[in-house]
Amino acid sequence: MIYLDNAATSYPKPEAVYDAAATFARTSGGNPGRAGHRLAVEAETMIDDTRRLLARLLGAPRPERVVFTLNATDALNMAIKGVLRPGDHVITSVLEHNSVNRPLNRLERDGTITLTRLPAGADHLIDPQAVAAAWRPATRLVAVTHASNVVGTVQPVGAIGRLVRERGGLLLVDAAQTAGVVPIDVEGDAIDLLAFTGHKGLLGPTGTGGLVVGDRAEPASWRDGGTGGDSASPLQPDELPYRLEGGTPNVFGIAGLRAGVRIVLDEGVEVIGRRERELVTLLLRQLTTPDRFAFYGADDAFLRGGGVGRVGLLSFNLAGFSPSELGLLLDHTFDIAARSGLDCAPYAHRHLGTFPDGAVRLSVGYLTTANDVRRAADALNEVSALAG
Ligand SMILES: Cc1ncc(COP(=O)(O)O)c(C=O)c1O
Secondary structure, eight states, rough: OOOOOOTTOSOOOOOHHHHHHHHHHHHHOOOOSSSSSSHHHHHHHHHHHHHHHHHHHHHSSSSEEEEESHHHHHHHHHHHHHHHOTTOOOEEETTOOHHHHHHHHHHTTTTEEEEEOOOOOSSSSOOOHHHHHOOOOOOOEEEESSSSTOOEEEEHHHHHHHHHHHHTOOEEEOTTTTTTSSSOOOOTTTSSSSESSOOOOOOOOOOOOEEETTTOOOOOSSSOOOOOOOOOOOOSSTTTTTOOOOOOOOOOHHHHHHHHHHHHHHHHHHHHHHHHHHHHHHHHHHHHHHGGOTTTTTTHHOOOOOOOBBBSSSEEEEETTOOOHHHHHHHHHOEEEEEOOOOOHHHHHHTTTOTOEEEEEEEEEOOOOOHHHHHHHHHHHHHHHOOO
């Protein structure tokens, strides 16, 4: 199988990730912080080391402000529900994933918050000036994706962050598509809350992710429970990361994630991101009849701009096929794993004019080869010949 659904989760993982998770499970499987014995201490030391590596990679203020979660969705819910209060106004965008849309929509429906959903430009970017124009006295949070999982455009989070900071609000960035492939600087870009997955560009196992909490944000605990230390306290301890980490963490997953983050730090985010953009450019160059596809602006961005400002994914449609038909054809006939449909981002597809059927998405990853994308292009060439 040629796996081109890395925007959903990276697969396969590097051998070092499998080895680290399996070795840790076999040799050091204690419950971190829950006891003073060697295995518990080893687990806690490994988790703290992973926090340190992530803090370095993401520009977090301090390692203890990196909180482990199950995935990006968990982190986004923790951030949104942890900082918003009745009467708050929130600014978000049409490019968001449902893990931002749905928690915000529910708070809006329940009358807790008011919500402004900004449009994206024809360039699939959110204009920082539109954030400024939508600002109200009650605005507390701006929640934006770092890169859209549908069009792959990297958003100007630094400019938005500075503007939000001047006005005294909080910026929440969804880095599900960028951690590991686009440089991230929480402190430098005035980001207050950054949600990331461990299982995409950071190459870790599913069930890993996290929230970086900047110095100005103090999300309330929302999953109260055991933390190992402070057991006498009747309430969740206030101290981070424990305030947000009730319950036994995914120790084996985090052991695998540490191996993934080490690879990313050793090789460099810029190098990995550039390689992925080159693979998408190569795929596009191999197409014999590119005009038959609708690429939503991405073909130009890659062919003329080398994909700068994009992550390594490509959404498209081909006349004569619904996205689900094309996805099934790629899977069953060509053994290619692609995503088709709305990508959990319905407002983004409304923006593109592709709602309700969506599009087909191919996304490369750390272990994708030039041969993989050539074979994918061959498949698309064959299918487009059928369509023609
Ligand atoms: C932009 C974006 N945000 C959030 C998520 C949710 O990530 P997770 O599945 O780790 O919760 C995804 C996953 O596809 C995504 O692409």
